[in-house]
Amino acid sequence: MTFRQFAFNNVLRNKRLYMAYFLSSLFTVMVFFTFAIFAFHPAFLEGEINNNVLLGMGIAGGIIYLFSFFFILYSMSSFLQSRKKEFGLLMMLGASSKQIRLMVFLENIIIGFFSTVSGILAGLVFAKAILLVAENVLIIDESLNFYFPTVAIVVTFLSFILLFFCISIFVSFILRTNKLVDLIKGDKQSKGEPKASVLLSILAALLLIGGYGTALYVKGATVVFAMIPVIIVVTLGTYLLFTQLSVYVIRLLKKNKSVFWRKTNMLLFSDLSFRMKDNARTFFMVAIISTVAFSAIGSLYGFQSYLTKEMKQINAFTITYNPYLKDSEAVVQEDINEINSILQGESIDAKMEAMELNYFTTTEQSETVLIVKASDYNRFAALIEEKELHPDDKEAIIVEQSGAIISSGPKASEKLMKLRIPLEGDQEIVPNQVVETKVLTSMNGYYVVNDKNFKQLSSPVRSDHSVVWQAEKGQTDQVIEAGRKFDLEKNLQHKTFAIDYSIYEINKAFGPMLFIGLFIGIVFFVSAGSFLYFRLFTDLDEEKRKFRSIAKIGLTETELNKVVNRQVALLFFAPIVVALIHGAVALTALSRMFHYNLTVESSLVLGSFALIQVIYFLIVRFFYVKQVKRMVF
Template sequence: MTLVNMALCNIKSKFKNYWTFFLSSTFSVFVLYIFLSIINNDRVKSELGGKKTFTMLFIVASCVIATFSAFFIWYANSFMIKSRKKEFALYMILGMSKKQAAWLAFIENLITIAAAFCAGIVLGLVFNKFFIMLLYQMIGVTGDVQFQFSIKALRACVYIFGCMFAVISVHSTMLIYGNNLIDLFNASSKGEKSLNVSYKTVLVEIISIVFLASGYFLAVQKLAINILLAPLVVTLVVVGTVLFFYETTSLIIYFSKRDEKNFFKGTKPITVCQLGYRYRGNAGTLSVIAVTTTIALCAVITCFGLINKVALNARSVRPFSVEYVNSDQNAATDKVFYSVLKQHEEISIRYKDNIKFIRLKTSNRFSDTKNNAIFILNQSKFNLINKHEGISRRVKLKSDEDCYFVQLANLAADKSVIGKTIKLNNRNLKYNFKVIGTDNKYFIALDHFTQTLIVKDSVYQSINNSINSKSKISITGYILKNDLLSKSFISDLTDKLPKENSLETFLENYSNGLKMVGMMAFIGVFIGIVFLTATGSIIYFKMVMEAQEDREKFIILKKIGLSSTEIKKAISKELIFLFGMPFVVAACNTYIASITLSKIMNVKIYVSFIICILVYAALYSIYYLITLNSYMKTTSEVN
């Protein structure tokens, strides 16, 4: 019998040892091909307007998926090889050399991954149109979706999974060559270090709690004001999470063993001893699962929280339906606008505002604009604009030295500026204004906006009379009655209005925002599914491997009188701990992140948080039940 025939025979007769590796590889190929085919789809490129930002989103997502898929496949292959070390040892006893055993593993991997690759590509071709239609739905695009086979996507998948295959083949060969016959035989019987608790464990536990508490505090109280704290917050939470799984959870298991009153109740000795014996080897994996689950949940929750706020977000940065720079209130520019308006009877004007800004320089360090520039506007005009835009904000200044400060750069308004003095310079004239209130709500397009001081009308007029025309900027804004239906009007206006007028429209921002958020939601869901599948499968692989190693122990327990129901109860408690602990920690991390993101983006995402947590919990429960069923079957098998 040749090695090829032997490999085929092994796969056919023991497919249960290969199916986890096969399914994980198939799923990875399927998801990666879907993303790469979308990137290279001509129709999708056309609908997205060829914008590099949108394409880059998919490229980055593809890289993330490829990286995680490589880790996922590596993990699955490692478990498969580890479970077969004793089998390879038997082959060598029967006369097979290490070289032949390595070639056998190579051929088996080649057949399995080739079959998985073909299955993944076929699934990708079958569901490609469906996922593009789903993408169109999420980004608000209509149109026919045609089937398109992407050679570029196929070629990229071949390269990526070819490299993965080469790496896992080298890894398999090293495992076979790196172990002698006795090590291969005893691979499954090597014990893991049991939990060892000391003062060092308690110290690290305290550090983990301090890290998590500090990260949570900074995230909730400080991050919305100072986004530069993000790396520190992420580091504290990640390190705290890892230490929590290595030491804090170990202490929980340790004290459960020391609790003599409750330790001997029912099947608790089996559950606690199993955890105590196995947990140290699982701590690293569980901490990684908790961190990756947090990332996946945050991505999905944020995207779905934003998708219902696209119009509101677009309105906040483009409060006028149409807005353009109108130097000296040029009648010719307005004439172009009205000539286009006459051609579109479906469009009508609700409000029009001619805004005249004064631009001066300030020496204050909290000015984040170029050249320390700052706009000046009178309060009556500011209040009128707010009324037209439906904003409840009104300014009532009592003194000539008072001002209201509309900020630009901060994600959340910096309230510490209240009470401070802003100094303005204009040639030989100097002005000092005291800030009595502040916010960061734009009243003109963000692209035109500079930090603005609202002053009394008399003060504004005095400054206006003392400056030259170069320090004056005029902007005209229109609020249309039906701006969501103004696509044709905006297109014609864009063609006819000179670029120097810097036309900005609500509809353009809304459409781009819907595409961006829709794509992020689409990508977030896919990455979330990939992470969920990978993390759930990793726990499954480890538990099935441990079930194979512990089979004899459970057979002995049955012989001394323990029933299958009692064994199942003990195993189920162990699995609940291993599945539940990473998920609970990830849910806590995600909840804190949700509070912070809500403040930063001014969006309520708590409903998205609850829905995503419940969906993730339901899917994790399915993995739990599958793992429990496989564990019971494995421990019940008789050699």
């Protein structure tokens, strides 16, 4: 058997340990290859998407490629740490340090080659499905037909072969074989009782509480200025949480006899402090990586939801036309005819209403307000099935924009309630109630008075027009096409607003960012789960010996399941729970910055990742328990 055959067989015989490494590398290659398929798709060679989406794709591909380097490097260090005893046995049989380094180099090249080829093949299998999903998520007009991505295959293959080659050389050079006695003993050497500083434990709690408190306290633009300090404080607090505070809490629980001596808790806590200390860096890295994934995707999704919901709240009508002040009656009528012509050409069934908007001075001569007569208001309200208003004589109803979430200052009604509207004969109208509706888009609010009082007002200081159309339901696609024509028509470009078309444009702009962010987030999250898998199976042999010894003195299979399930659950969910809390606080701070409730969006993003982690935990736990039972019973 040649040395190359020996290295190849060594990979096959350690498939349990290498499987997570292989699958994670395969997934990373597949994601990168998917981005390459998009980047070199014929439909993207021309048009604006070439500048927008491809730039994001290129940046995302670079991030994934860079992250892949550190991920694979970490994976290799975990493998090498768990193979100390194997290296010791090889050295006893006459292997030199140079040969061990060569073996590690060849093993990594073999895994890298097959994971790269498998990732490309997997990408080809799912390419059509991914292109179909992307076509809808990205909201593009071009059809992303399947093609054989020769350039994408070459770029991906060469990129990852180079990556694995560089990592293999790097690992083989930094590999330390240590003394033979240390290698043979491997993980049997005593680690000593883990120690935790009381002061550092208290500091960890204070840093996290202070960071959370600051993030939840600040509002508006202050969130931006507090972001960097909060991130630094929470990151440091997270590191101390896993290295100090968790160990200190476990030591306190071990001293509590009612807890420590209860059923199988002794087995759980006996080496839990060792595992927490050993896995502290892994937990910290997983928590931070997962937090970045949660926050990035949650922020993109939340901001998109914020913009679209805000537009829907303040624009209730399908189409709104607001001419320029300088436009004459002839220009306004010409524009209205053009809009009706476009609607007719798109076969859109819509009702139209027009209103003259008159602005008057109040008793405070410096204040100019919009006053609408009730009959005009009720015509507009009927289009969107809003409640009609019927103010009494010398009564003004203040109307505020329903659902206006952009403004963070005082409400318009607070100012309007203090003003008085003069009438003929030294009389005045007094506002006495406030309602919120979507009838007119006016962030400054306005008054609604009855028709009789409206005639008694003085001459308006200026007048404007507002014309609206409300289309029947089920015509969204036609309205979007009409909105595109309004946008291209110079006479209508900045005077006509179609809500469905505007939301379509927002989704089109955010689609690529969400798609890219989702892919990067999934890569980060899968990698974080792989880190936990590596740490769990690195200690598997030691766990087998420990439980086999305990089984000899009466440990039942039920008790074994209970102890192992708790240990695996703590390993998997300790960093994820911390990351979920970090993400929830970060998204809450984002909602306070925009004064918009992101509870639904945050719950959807965080809940989805939590569900994925639970599924991953159940799969890994099944195989881990199976491995332990095979050795013990």
